Amino acid sequence: MKNIEERERRLVALRAGLARLDRSRPGRARAGLSSGDQGLLDRLDPRAVHDLYAGTPADAVALNAFGLGLAVRAAGGRPIVWAIHRLVETETGTPHGPGLHEMGVRPKDVLLVRAGDIQTLLAVGEEALRSPAVGAVLLSAWGEARAMTLTASRRLSLAAQAGTATLFLARAGAVPAPSAALTRWSVGAAPSTPLEAGAPGRPSFSATLLRHRGGVEPGTWIMEWDRERRAFLERSPVSGAVVPVAAERTPATWRTGERRVA
Amino acid sequence: MVEKVKGALRLAAIDPAASRLGLSPGMTLADARARTPELRTVADDPDADATLLRRVLKDFGRFTPLIALDPPHGLMLDVTGCAHLFGDEAGLIRSVRRRAAGVGLSLRWAMADTPQSARALARFGPGGLFAGQDARAAVRRLSVAALELAGADERALRRAGLKRLSDLDDRPRAPMAARFGTDFPARLARVLGDEDVRITPHRPVPACVVDRILVEPIVTQDDVERVFQDLVADAVDQLDQRGQGGRAFEVFFYRLDGHVRRISIRTGQPSRDPAALQRLFRERLGALAHPLDPGFGFDQIRLAVPWTEPIAPTQGRMEGERPGTEQVGHLIDRLAARLGPEAVLCFQPFGSHMPERSSRLLPSGMVGPAAEWPEPDPEDPPLRPLQMFDPPQPVETLAEVPDGSPLRFRWRRVLHQVVRSEGPERIAGEWWRAPDQRTRDYYRVEDTEGRRFWLFRQGLYGQTPEPRWFIHGLFA
Numbered sequence: 115m116k117n118i119e120e121r122e123r124r125l126v127a128l129r130a131g132l133a134r135l136d137r138s139r140p141g142r143a144r145a146g147l148s149s150g151d152q153g154l155l156d157r158l159d160p161r162a163v164h165d166l167y168a169g170t171p172a173d174a175v176a177l178n179a180f181g182l183g184l185a186v187r188a189a190g191g192r193p194i195v196w197a198i199h200r201l202v203e204t205e206t207g208t209p210h211g212p213g214l215h216e217m218g219v220r221p222k223d224v225l226l227v228r229a230g231d232i233q234t235l236l237a238v239g240e241e242a243l244r245s246p247a248v249g250a251v252l253l254s255a256w257g258e259a260r261a262m263t264l265t266a267s268r269r270l271s272l273a274a275q276a277g278t279a280t281l282f283l284a285r286a287g288a289v290p291a292p293s294a295a296l297t298r299w300s301v302g303a304a305p306s307t308p309l310e311a312g313a314p315g316r317p318s319f320s321a322t323l324l325r326h327r328g329g330v331e332p333g334t335w336i337m338e339w340d341r342e343r344r345a346f347l348e349r350s351p352v353s354g355a356v357v358p359v360a361a362e363r364t365p366a367t368w369r370t371g372e373r374r375v376a
Numbered sequence: 377m378v379e380k381v382k383g384a385l386r387l388a389a390i391d392p393a394a395s396r397l398g399l400s401p402g403m404t405l406a407d408a409r410a411r412t413p414e415l416r417t418v419a420d421d422p423d424a425d426a427t428l429l430r431r432v433l434k435d436f437g438r439f440t441p442l443i444a445l446d447p448p449h450g451l452m453l454d455v456t457g458c459a460h461l462f463g464d465e466a467g468l469i470r471s472v473r474r475r476a477a478g479v480g481l482s483l484r485w486a487m488a489d490t491p492q493s494a495r496a497l498a499r500f501g502p503g504g505l506f507a508g509q510d511a512r513a514a515v516r517r518l519s520v521a522a523l524e525l526a527g528a529d530e531r532a533l534r535r536a537g538l539k540r541l542s543d544l545d546d547r548p549r550a551p552m553a554a555r556f557g558t559d560f561p562a563r564l565a566r567v568l569g570d571e572d573v574r575i576t577p578h579r580p581v582p583a584c585v586v587d588r589i590l591v592e593p594i595v596t597q598d599d600v601e602r603v604f605q606d607l608v609a610d611a612v613d614q615l616d617q618r619g620q621g622g623r624a625f626e627v628f629f630y631r632l633d634g635h636v637r638r639i640s641i642r643t644g645q646p647s648r649d650p651a652a653l654q655r656l657f658r659e660r661l662g663a664l665a666h667p668l669d670p671g672f673g674f675d676q677i678r679l680a681v682p683w684t685e686p687i688a689p690t691q692g693r694m695e696g697e698r699p700g701t702e703q704v705g706h707l708i709d710r711l712a713a714r715l716g717p718e719a720v721l722c723f724q725p726f727g728s729h730m731p732e733r734s735s736r737l738l739p740s741g742m743v744g745p746a747a748e749w750p751e752p753d754p755e756d757p758p759l760r761p762l763q764m765f766d767p768p769q770p771v772e773t774l775a776e777v778p779d780g781s782p783l784r785f786r787w788r789r790v791l792h793q794v795v796r797s798e799g800p801e802r803i804a805g806e807w808w809r810a811p812d813q814r815t816r817d818y819y820r821v822e823d824t825e826g827r828r829f830w831l832f833r834q835g836l837y838g839q840t841p842e843p844r845w846f847i848h849g850l851f852a
Contacts, residue, residue: 172790172827175763179852182762193704207763207849211723211735215749216758217852221723225704226737227711228719241710247703303852305795305826309757313798314822316757317852339852342754 158280158297159328160188163271165295166284169302169320174206174256174286176303179217180319181252181284183339183346186219188280189249194219195242197227197235201256202286217317218341232259236266239281243273251281258288267293290324298325304336307349316340318349377420388420425449432479433578435634438676439472441585442577450499452491452575461589465505479634488515491575492566496522512569516542523567529556541568582626582680586610593632593673597661600629600674604657607679608650621646621687625653629668630676637668641713644705644740646685652706659713708740725749730806731818731848732766759801759820761830761849768846771831775845778837781819785831787847792823800833820851828852
């Protein structure tokens, strides 16, 4: 009697576990974002690996900022580990504390780790994922590397699933390649909503979802980072600003820089 | 061995065979050659001797951490409390002699209660193991040369008929102090063993030291880790009794052939956790630039804890509590053990209005209490870039004079057309630190592609030399 009950209980537990692991359920497909909410970015699965690629090497800082924003949302107040490749620092500069603070990321929550090569970077990512206190891990890498194999990607995925943190792998200057990551994005800088007197506005990104294992359709969104809410706001490229900060502008006036008062 | 003394070649040191033939150090080479035509000479090389002696010093550290150089050509070991590791004192002496013979050194040795009497017995006496008052009796029989006085003083003593230390001991000390100086009685007392001056060890002695002497030398990493586990258990016991934890741990590996290797581990918080230390040790071994080479094997491993701090007793964690800074501390320790402490950094604000000095990246172990970052205006976008260049990179810019924002700039051979800009934000140099720091006007610009840059113009138009433009950072 006992054995049968035991077996049944184990079967139920196994089925539940399998259901959890099965991410390709049709109910999760989404056609797009509704304006005003955080949308897809908020529903990025935790305890997974997400690949981010820069459109061009010049967009590397935008990529890092996008990754940081995602990490901040995924970490939910817990510490973030930002492991940065040495080449990223020489190409685009060292992370700056006040800059992080002005983006709404608390610098005391960020642990910066310098890695000399991509192999070490991946090892640091895995080590950080194993720690139960870390909320999110951002790896910033530059260029192609032999160390970026499918096996390495799977190891990171497994480590993420076993732990409690989310990992974002931001690769600048690399071509999007197949990997075991849950989602794959291509990120670039986008023109910002200007403030009064033609000043550059808030950080704006053009994010293209290339692949989502959950079955979400690819698409491109223009996102703006809101520091106060610490969230990405969608901005449709046609209509202009979502949240008017100051004088409103239409796309036609962006290039000529004329002032118009609404 | 031959050295040049005042223009004449003299014998600096001779081997036993030569001394049997009647040669002595200090004799001129010509005299020596006249006596023994088949004399073989080697040029004296004091530097090589010193290097060899230092290597022997490091190797003999296996017997005791309290070891010092005893010039010339000597070592002083304080073996109080170490003899039990080798059986007894005689066993210790046997080990020392065996090691010296293995290296090829001939040894004159003596063991006594005080350093100076041991030195006198070894250099000027028969040497040997002396306990308690036997040492004093033996030292009395030594000649006054054992005091190692200046030549004139020694000659004066001999002329006065005082040939042995017993003669000096039996006489009142006051007239001797008057004749030879006030430190003479102290010197005599030290050599006789009445006064004890502790030696200054070559390296400071750690608070907690644990040794394992291995009968069979070990070679594999598994064995090394197992021995390390034992050592850590002992060390943690000792630390536990004192209520302390270790911040720095050093592991010394003594090889059969005399080579010594030191590996150190640091932790951010005082630690007494054997499992964590074992993990850190493994990480460190894996991350060494020169892997640990056992040669013919390690025959002794020592764990020393040079830096200890009191540990507050921790209470057990309750169910459901969030793992907090302690876990992050463990992660920092592991990453620092693998990559080096300079690779794991925290942001720290610094009170300076110069952008490159307004924040610092410090190794995690050195971050002080959390300081405040200046709060930005909620209406503003980020006014400081996410990533900054050090040093700022020069760009060629087209801008209105005298303080217009840039219209176009060329950076890394790419021409950027500026669409939006904000500025200038004037940041003057810190005149109190360097008198010739020039004023900078910073501009936040955005180009046609949507990328945002932080440019500055150093210097003002109209001043000499001409102002130059730089890019300091990149915004998101």
